[in-house]
Amino acid sequence: MYFLKAALLGIRRRLLSSLLLVVGSSSILLAMAAIGLWSNWLLQQNENMKAHRSVAIFVDSRNDSDVEDVLTKIMQVKGVDSARIISTEEFQSFLSQHFPDLAAAVDGLGLDIIPRSLEVFFSKDIHYFERLETVRTLEGLSGVQRVDDGMDRMASALTSIRWLGLGGYFLLFSLYGVFLFVCVGHYQNLLYSEAQELSLVRSFGATKFMIVLPWIFEGFFQSVAVGLVVGVSLLGGKTYLLEVYNQFFGTVGYDPFHFEFTNLLLIIFASMILSFLAHLFSSGLALLRWRLH
16 A cells, blocks of 8 residues: 555656656557557458459350359359359440540440450458469369459569568567657656655665555556557547548548457557556666665
8 A cells, every 4th residue: 555655646746757758658659559550451451452352254155154154163163252244234334444445445346355254252261372272273164264363463562561561560669669768768767866765765674676666556557547548549530540641642441540449448458568568677677777775
């Protein structure tokens, strides 16, 4: 109880410095949370992109029965979740939206030159090598002229995205290093500003652990405050964060900071834990470096 009262007294006596530490800690951990969400979103883009989940298959024949036979064979391939026949009108509409000049040329030559095709969707839990094996099986089916796999064209882009996500995690750990540096400086300042008081307490037989224990309680209260500030700021500032992100990158509708309520609770709890660990490490390190006689 004594150490708890000492911690509360210390917070009251150093109210301004404690508030500044909470604000600074919350800002760093909020940035870490945002970068962590963004990096995790980037690393999941491989699975989220349609090119990862589907391929286009072009059929040799334009006969409806032949196309349906190919569809039946496709549905029997392991790893295929569903498939559908793409109509000539849908294919022409796609060309009009994305390649208007080519669509105009096709109109002049006639729709009969448009090949019959199917869109094949893979199972949601399919892995990379299983996907490759499924694509090879589809290429070997009779009646299949060509398998258009968009993943081949997107390999370099996905690699860049993956490295960008890993770079975000590196930045996250770097920010935590800055946070540790701030905490070490805070406790080092406490030792110098309260040197006479600490020496007096030590002369009455107090151990180093008894000296640092009120700081641990103080660090715990500050960590709880930091976690709550991070959670409230992330919840309240998410819309603004998305607007800034989409304006900066020129994107529309991207949501790299998406999180469920359970994820928000996890972020708050993780912020508290990381903050408290930083306080434990910094107070212990500062006390070990200080020579108390």
